[in-house]
Amino acid sequence: MTANLATSADRLAPRDYKSNLPPIWCPGCGDFGVLSSLFKALSECNLDPSRTVIVSGIGCSSRLPGFVATYGFHGVHGRALPTATGIKCARPDLNVIVVGGDGDGYSIGGGHVPHAARRNPDITYLVMNNNTYGLTKGQVSPTSMVPLASLGAKIDPKRWKTTPFGNTEDAINPVAQAIALDCSFVARGFSYKPNQLAEILGEAIRHRGFSLVDVFSPCPTFNQDQTDEFYRRNTYDVPADHDPTDRVQAFALAFSDHGYPIGVIYKHPQKPNIVDEQEALRRRLGGHATLDELIRRFA
Amino acid sequence: MTEASETPARATDVVIRLVGESGEGTVTLGDVMVEMFTQMGLDIYTFQTFPAEIKGGTVMYQLRARSAVNLSPGDSVGILVALNDEGFSLFGSGLSADAILLYNSDEFTPPPDPSRRDIALPITSLARTQKEAIRHELSGEILKRLPAPVNTVGLGALLFLVGADLEPAEAYLSRVFGRKGEPVVRMNVAALRSGADHVAKQVGDCPLPRVHAVPHESRRMMVTGNQMLSIGAIAAGLRFYAGYPITPASEIMEFLAKELPAFGGTMIQAEDEIAAISMCLGASYAGSKCMTATSGPGLSLMVEQLNLAGQAEIPLVVADVQRGGASTGLPTKTSQGDLNLAVYGMHNESPRAVLACSSVEDTFWTTVEAFNLAEEYQCPVVLLSDQSLATRRSTVPPPDLAKLTVSERLQPTADELRSGYRRYRDTPDGVSPMAIPGARGGIYTSTGIEHDETGDPGYTAELAARMKAKRFRKMDALRDKHAARLVRLWGDPGEVDVGIIAFGSTEGVVREATEHAQAHGIRVAHLHLRLLAPFPKAPVEEFAARCRALLVPELTWSGQLANWIRVNTDLRVVPFHKDDGLPFLAREVFERILALRDDCTGSNGR
Numbered sequence: 001m002t003a004n005l006a007t008s009a010d011r012l013a014p015r016d017y018k019s020n021l022p023p024i025w026c027p028g029c030g031d032f033g034v035l036s037s038l039f040k041a042l043s044e045c046n047l048d049p050s051r052t053v054i055v056s057g058i059g060c061s062s063r064l065p066g067f068v069a070t071y072g073f074h075g076v077h078g079r080a081l082p083t084a085t086g087i088k089c090a091r092p093d094l095n096v097i098v099v100g101g102d103g104d105g106y107s108i109g110g111g112h113v114p115h116a117a118r119r120n121p122d123i124t125y126l127v128m129n130n131n132t133y134g135l136t137k138g139q140v141s142p143t144s145m146v147p148l149a150s151l152g153a154k155i156d157p158k159r160w161k162t163t164p165f166g167n168t169e170d171a172i173n174p175v176a177q178a179i180a181l182d183c184s185f186v187a188r189g190f191s192y193k194p195n196q197l198a199e200i201l202g203e204a205i206r207h208r209g210f211s212l213v214d215v216f217s218p219c220p221t222f223n224q225d226q227t228d229e230f231y232r233r234n235t236y237d238v239p240a241d242h243d244p245t246d247r248v249q250a251f252a253l254a255f256s257d258h259g260y261p262i263g264v265i266y267k268h269p270q271k272p273n274i275v276d277e278q279e280a281l282r283r284r285l286g287g288h289a290t291l292d293e294l295i296r297r298f299a
Numbered sequence: 300m301t302e303a304s305e306t307p308a309r310a311t312d313v314v315i316r317l318v319g320e321s322g323e324g325t326v327t328l329g330d331v332m333v334e335m336f337t338q339m340g341l342d343i344y345t346f347q348t349f350p351a352e353i354k355g356g357t358v359m360y361q362l363r364a365r366s367a368v369n370l371s372p373g374d375s376v377g378i379l380v381a382l383n384d385e386g387f388s389l390f391g392s393g394l395s396a397d398a399i400l401l402y403n404s405d406e407f408t409p410p411p412d413p414s415r416r417d418i419a420l421p422i423t424s425l426a427r428t429q430k431e432a433i434r435h436e437l438s439g440e441i442l443k444r445l446p447a448p449v450n451t452v453g454l455g456a457l458l459f460l461v462g463a464d465l466e467p468a469e470a471y472l473s474r475v476f477g478r479k480g481e482p483v484v485r486m487n488v489a490a491l492r493s494g495a496d497h498v499a500k501q502v503g504d505c506p507l508p509r510v511h512a513v514p515h516e517s518r519r520m521m522v523t524g525n526q527m528l529s530i531g532a533i534a535a536g537l538r539f540y541a542g543y544p545i546t547p548a549s550e551i552m553e554f555l556a557k558e559l560p561a562f563g564g565t566m567i568q569a570e571d572e573i574a575a576i577s578m579c580l581g582a583s584y585a586g587s588k589c590m591t592a593t594s595g596p597g598l599s600l601m602v603e604q605l606n607l608a609g610q611a612e613i614p615l616v617v618a619d620v621q622r623g624g625a626s627t628g629l630p631t632k633t634s635q636g637d638l639n640l641a642v643y644g645m646h647n648e649s650p651r652a653v654l655a656c657s658s659v660e661d662t663f664w665t666t667v668e669a670f671n672l673a674e675e676y677q678c679p680v681v682l683l684s685d686q687s688l689a690t691r692r693s694t695v696p697p698p699d700l701a702k703l704t705v706s707e708r709l710q711p712t713a714d715e716l717r718s719g720y721r722r723y724r725d726t727p728d729g730v731s732p733m734a735i736p737g738a739r740g741g742i743y744t745s746t747g748i749e750h751d752e753t754g755d756p757g758y759t760a761e762l763a764a765r766m767k768a769k770r771f772r773k774m775d776a777l778r779d780k781h782a783a784r785l786v787r788l789w790g791d792p793g794e795v796d797v798g799i800i801a802f803g804s805t806e807g808v809v810r811e812a813t814e815h816a817q818a819h820g821i822r823v824a825h826l827h828l829r830l831l832a833p834f835p836k837a838p839v840e841e842f843a844a845r846c847r848a849l850l851v852p853e854l855t856w857s858g859q860l861a862n863w864i865r866v867n868t869d870l871r872v873v874p875f876h877k878d879d880g881l882p883f884l885a886r887e888v889f890e891r892i893l894a895l896r897d898d899c900t901g902s903n904g905r
Contacts, residue, residue, distance in 0.1 A: 021755055049742060050736070050737060050738065050739045050740075050741070050742060051736065051737050053585070053736050055581070063756075065744045066744045066746070066755065066756065069742060070742060071736040071741075071742055071743065071744070072743070072744030072745065072746075073581065073584055073744065073745045073746075074744055074745065074746040074747065074748065075577070075580070075604075075607055075611075075745075075746075075747060076577075076603050076604060076607050076747060079573060079574070079577040079604065081574075082541075082569060082570075082573070082574035082575075082577035082578045082581070083577045083578065083580055083581035083584075084581060085567070085574075085578055085581065086539065086541065086567075086577065086578030086579060086580065086581025086582040086583075086584075086585070086589075087581040087582060087584060087585045087736075088581075089539070089565050089567060089578070089582065090538075090539050090565065090581070090582035090585045090586070090587040090589075091582075091585040091586065091587075091736065091737070093737070094585065094736055094737065111570065111571065112570065112574055114570075115569075115570040115574065274567070278560075278565050281560045282560050282563050282564075282565070284560075285560040285561040286560060286561055286562070286563045287561075287563070288561060289558070289561035289562045291530075291533065291534050291700060292700065294530060294533065294558065295520065295530065295697050295698065295700075296697075298520040298521060298522045298526065298530075298697075299518040299519060299520045299521075299697050
């Protein structure tokens, strides 16, 4: 369920979702593409800007809420998911979208992902994954990749400022992780394919439950290995015959050894969600309690 | 301190201490005694101290029943009920002269002591006998699950010792055990009488403490600090709670899980304390009144988000039910040692208010204040309680709801929303109208980054200074408007030799010590702080001006309140602090008053 503008005649153009604050990202940053895809998705879903909140943590990509003409919450590092869960549970009538980077979402905030997945609130989580820490200028991130051997790609493990002698840690596979957590909608996008990304985001927004969209959003300043060119070469569209409701098939795609599939990878449409459950509970128990009666029980 | 010699014949003041193995009925017996005394109209004050183990270890439950106002659990114990040897060795001291020891003679025999009257009660075997008596009437399965009525034997013995009628207890047992069938009720009633009879045979005609019923016009509440905090929060408009389990605060979350949905609210058990406070910030931003409750270790995890609440100006209440010790420390004991964390715990500086609950009755009103201040000044409020207050069962008059006022945050007018709404508009008192998502024309991004009046990021020195001043101006406004109201005065009016400044759960004990000192002819007054930050400078300095010396008793290691007073004023104070997990005795405070009076006579304590 989304809080839409009254009629499709009221539909806003993508540019109408643009705030008057210009993005602060470096020239060539993948996040520009993500932002324009988001504008398109917001317009296509006909979301009411006054009833939409974009929530973020800290990082280059977490500055995004200020660039969108909806309500925004730019909080502390790594806590966007529980903040958004609070917003959605308190106000189920609002559209809630969470944005952030791989450090914010998979490192400092990584502990919240399993709980968002099991609570399954109707929230869309858009992770702009650039495989590095950009705002703090080039440290290794939990998705700084050990490249797939089959790709033959050259990635310098000593690239990161905190791995001068090589990266001693493996990377997270965020898509496989989300499927393992039974996140009810898992997709992957690529910021240099903005139309496809807008479609994926639209589907994620319309999905009733917690949707995670991991988007390759290259950092031209601090990551000269996983560039737009690298991803153009090593991504492919999710095959047309893929059944996202088949968890085993979804895992197989997430672990694909000939590149990174782009599209909707996993769906669990009927999963219960905390917001509906809490609403049902309030409907069942609510409306009768009074303070007087509560106090009298102790007297 | 008991004042038996000064009170009329029908006055009641008994202190009973129960000690036994945790999980084996000691707390149940205490709770039933509290119920019986409450029915008699007596004023109850309890103190419980638990082991940190899941099961096992010794629990101590002290309850004092008075016909007059009851301010403390009592300094010296009149009746000690020891259910096992270990409990007796740990908590067997602190008895009054001529105290009675009722001990479980199936478990142990205490070494004789002429200053005590010992009464042996074979509590386990008496209970077993009563169970045997109905054995033939019950099926094997029911019989196996039915515990022998050990607590009921103890209850009968105790009620006899204080001269209370058994009839109300019999009615109580019928009510509680009624659904288990007539034989079980009969077993319990027989157990009650056997406990009483057994004691009657031993005491003969030696004098016993006596409790007398006190008539009351209206019913009173029997409630713990944690329950009262939860009720106060609901009264103030709490509709969203997120928390993470931690002793001794978990009871608040459990209470609200049960009650909030019926009030149309939501309770979420978060994955950790950081998530809990984050959920609350989100829900408050979205327009709900929010609270999370925790204890010191949890509060330290929440500190970063408390600062966001200050910087982004989001109303929020964080209750800290303090416990003893640093790190895991003494999780089931009491302390006031989080004062520093509450008032100073932040990187850089952001506005926040700190309040402390001082008694079970006050917990309702101070909790309401916390919500009102959070809404009125759009800031985080840390609400301090502690283990001794949280688990204390007290008889209190029900809060007079006619006196309840509930504040709501300032929201933009329709005019403001139509033309150039600014979320962080610089106003004379620093409070800016806060738009709630859904409001057309109110769109803004709430942010912890330094920002201009619209909420857009900005870092010029001029802007940084102006916006910080705007936020802190709210705390000046809060202090100017509310500080005088958020302190409480006890003791002598006018010039005194000793003035006491205290906060939190020590109020009752300090009041009792003050009254005792007054009875000894000492000129003494007591200022109790409900508001800790922003510091209530004017009321404190006004109070200090009529005191020759200032005593600051507190349950901290380093004298945190004394230091907080020194930071905010030029006053000289005499600290009195201990942090061993236990509350003060009234006697300890009285002795300090006495010593300070002797020290300061003839010299100006300031």
